[in-house]
Amino acid sequence: MERVAIIGASMTQFGQREGEWIQDLLAEAGIECLEDAGVEADAVEHLYVSNMASGEFEGQTGVPNALAHDLDAMPAYTQRVDQTSSSGGAGIFAAWQSVASGASDMTLLVGGEKMTHKTTGEATDVIASLTHPVEYKTGVTLPSFAGLTARHYLERFGAPRESLGKVAVKNHENGVDNPHAQFQKEVDLETVLESPIVADPLRLYDFCPITDGSAALMLCPESVAREYTDDYVVISGIDGATDTHVVHEREDPTVMGGVVESGKGAYEMSGYGPDDIDVAELHDMFTILEFLQMEGLGFAEQGEAWKLVEDGHTERDGELPINTSGGLKSKGHPLGASGVAQGVEIYEQLMGEAGPRQVEADVGLCCNVGGFGNCVITTIMEAAQ
Amino acid sequence: MERVAIIGASMTQFGQREGEWIQDLLAEAGIECLEDAGVEADAVEHLYVSNMASGEFEGQTGVPNALAHDLDAMPAYTQRVDQTSSSGGAGIFAAWQSVASGASDMTLLVGGEKMTHKTTGEATDVIASLTHPVEYKTGVTLPSFAGLTARHYLERFGAPRESLGKVAVKNHENGVDNPHAQFQKEVDLETVLESPIVADPLRLYDFCPITDGSAALMLCPESVAREYTDDYVVISGIDGATDTHVVHEREDPTVMGGVVESGKGAYEMSGYGPDDIDVAELHDMFTILEFLQMEGLGFAEQGEAWKLVEDGHTERDGELPINTSGGLKSKGHPLGASGVAQGVEIYEQLMGEAGPRQVEADVGLCCNVGGFGNCVITTIMEAAQ
Known part of the structure; x- marks a missing residue:
């Protein structure tokens, strides 16, 4: 089977991002990753968003669709990957699978969370909800x-x-x-x-602290990677x-x-x-x-x-x-x-x-x-x- | 590439499931699907959970881990798939990719949502959050x-x-x-x-109404399917x-x-x-x-x-x-x-x-x-x- 390559990467400033919400952060990392990879938005076939809890933190769901829209990547398929605090790693696995299965020849993975507008107690409550109720309650x-x-x-x-x-x-x-x-x-x-x-x-x-931020990776088959660059990384x-x-x-x-x-x-x-x-x-x-x-x-x-x-x-x-x-x-x-x-x-x-x-x-x-x-x-x- | 087969399926009673929560519903469909497929829990390599909003509806996240636990399917890899009201279809796609990529030889997909304990207004608020704020607000x-x-x-x-x-x-x-x-x-x-x-x-x-319920499918490569049965379906x-x-x-x-x-x-x-x-x-x-x-x-x-x-x-x-x-x-x-x-x-x-x-x-x-x-x-x- 052909290897899966990474041809671009980006991350936003991590920290307190006042006045911005999850969609802004995802778009910032997404756009920068497209630029870093030298890939046009319309070449993206699958778009995965690693995010645990935009609904709980911001009352906003459907952020992958919003991101496809903001990047002008429609009709790219998109989906949210949640595996609590390992959502980002799960996103790499999902993106890898999308390429390795042949479903996508260009997959953009963007992970992000907006948390600091909540109090530490509120944020901790959301995080605690991932454990067994016998534990957190x-x-x-x-x-x-x-x-x-x-x-x-x-x-x-x-x-x-x-x-x-x-x-x-x-x-x-x-x-x-x-x-x-x-x-x-x-x-x-x-x-x-x-x-x-x-x-x-x-x-x-x-x-670790409570943080706002986003990061992105661009994945594709190695043969496609070579059309873009000689220098890349493989998983x-x-x-x-x-x-x-x-x-x-x-x-x-x-x-x-x-x-x-x-x-x-x-x-x-x-x-x-x-x-x-x-x-x-x-x-x-x-x-x-x-x-x-x-x-x-x-x-x-x-x-x-x-x-x-x-x-x-x-x-x-x-x-x-x-x-x-x-x-x-x-x-x-x-x-x-x-x-x-x-x-x-x-x-x-x-x-x-x-x-x-x-x-x-x-x-x-x-x-x-x-x-x-x-x-x-x-x-x-x-x-x- | 080898085709991906479906060798088992199940669904719970859909409707108002009072006194049960998402984890009960997922476990019910999951167990029944294992039985329908004739697959032991420890043969499951990947477990995907299609669910839009257990955090918003029930204050509980991390349900894929809970399900792996309840099915005794550890150390199977697990992850939540969210694509709002099409989370189930996205789950089929994720499960398909897990098998087609070679990452898993036996993938159980369980989709579920528990909603009816909320008022219609509350449930509608959660659903509305998937659209653009300019729209729903x-x-x-x-x-x-x-x-x-x-x-x-x-x-x-x-x-x-x-x-x-x-x-x-x-x-x-x-x-x-x-x-x-x-x-x-x-x-x-x-x-x-x-x-x-x-x-x-x-x-x-x-x-359509507001509903509680769960459904499951078992996916594997066609060659593996044949070890279990002569009658199956392929994607x-x-x-x-x-x-x-x-x-x-x-x-x-x-x-x-x-x-x-x-x-x-x-x-x-x-x-x-x-x-x-x-x-x-x-x-x-x-x-x-x-x-x-x-x-x-x-x-x-x-x-x-x-x-x-x-x-x-x-x-x-x-x-x-x-x-x-x-x-x-x-x-x-x-x-x-x-x-x-x-x-x-x-x-x-x-x-x-x-x-x-x-x-x-x-x-x-x-x-x-x-x-x-x-x-x-x-x-x-x-x-x-």
């Missing part, structure tokens, strides 16, 4: 799970609290060089460790997998089954293993998640990811740079956009377009986590040869 | 468009008001024999024509297309571009044309839509569909039976389920499992309309040979 929200899991991890594996803080410090450091990041500022370890407690032992700086492997919807039913709280299974599928399809990955974007919605994904994807043994972070292994000049974009932590986490933006960062790294964030990389991976690992999509990309 | 809702279009159609083409009423009469007659239909009762033309005005000239009986053609998001920008209000384009794509892929279709399920959310789809899909010339209805051409014993299931009009319209249930009816007709509704058919078509034709998916199926 009794107050066990995603941050609670993160706190519980972090405490368990630190105690069981003898990891110092500081190691989690260093994830935040590293990702903020990377975000400084990302002009699209919500927070382009460094934080020191002390600030992280002394920030207000959210879910003990995790504190404010262990959590070498992609897979998605679920874990239990009720978190307490999992056997080991430090093993994210969805990460393990989707990673296994993506590795198998690509022919690559953990050692072949040169750069990765992981879903650091909470600092502890970066450890769990590193271990689930085979970058570290169980209970040992923290050591790699302590050693600087995952810094930009380390052996496996993780979250060179700044991650969700400093770049921000507009739900539907985040997984797409992970893809944008890997694309730019593989294309050598990452500017001051550039690392040496031929093969990259992104892992987008829905809920507390309820559904995870892992994508492996490589520079075309 | 000034009161031009989908029923308004239907009224405007119906008036235009009747005047321009000299069609009698009665011809629209006969669509409702026919579909109610078919619904009598569908044990899953919301309304299993006949209505006479007089009742339709004297029911309360909703959007002149359309009256209450020109509109011969499928395509989706958008029209303008703002309805007043369309050149001719009686031509639904999304119907025309998606139909063209599905015909081309299947090698069939309008004359080859033996049975069809059309999206009769409003009676006038049945005319517009008949014309857009080439079953009638522009402005002449009403004559075929007057002649009995689309009745169960006519040349092209339309909406043998009862259609959205009498079967009901649980948004995310409707397009899937169209597929269930065509599957059952082609398998000879439609009981008292059975017609002679080798090739069937369904057309699922999102918004007022904003995005349309057309699927052509045939009995395996």
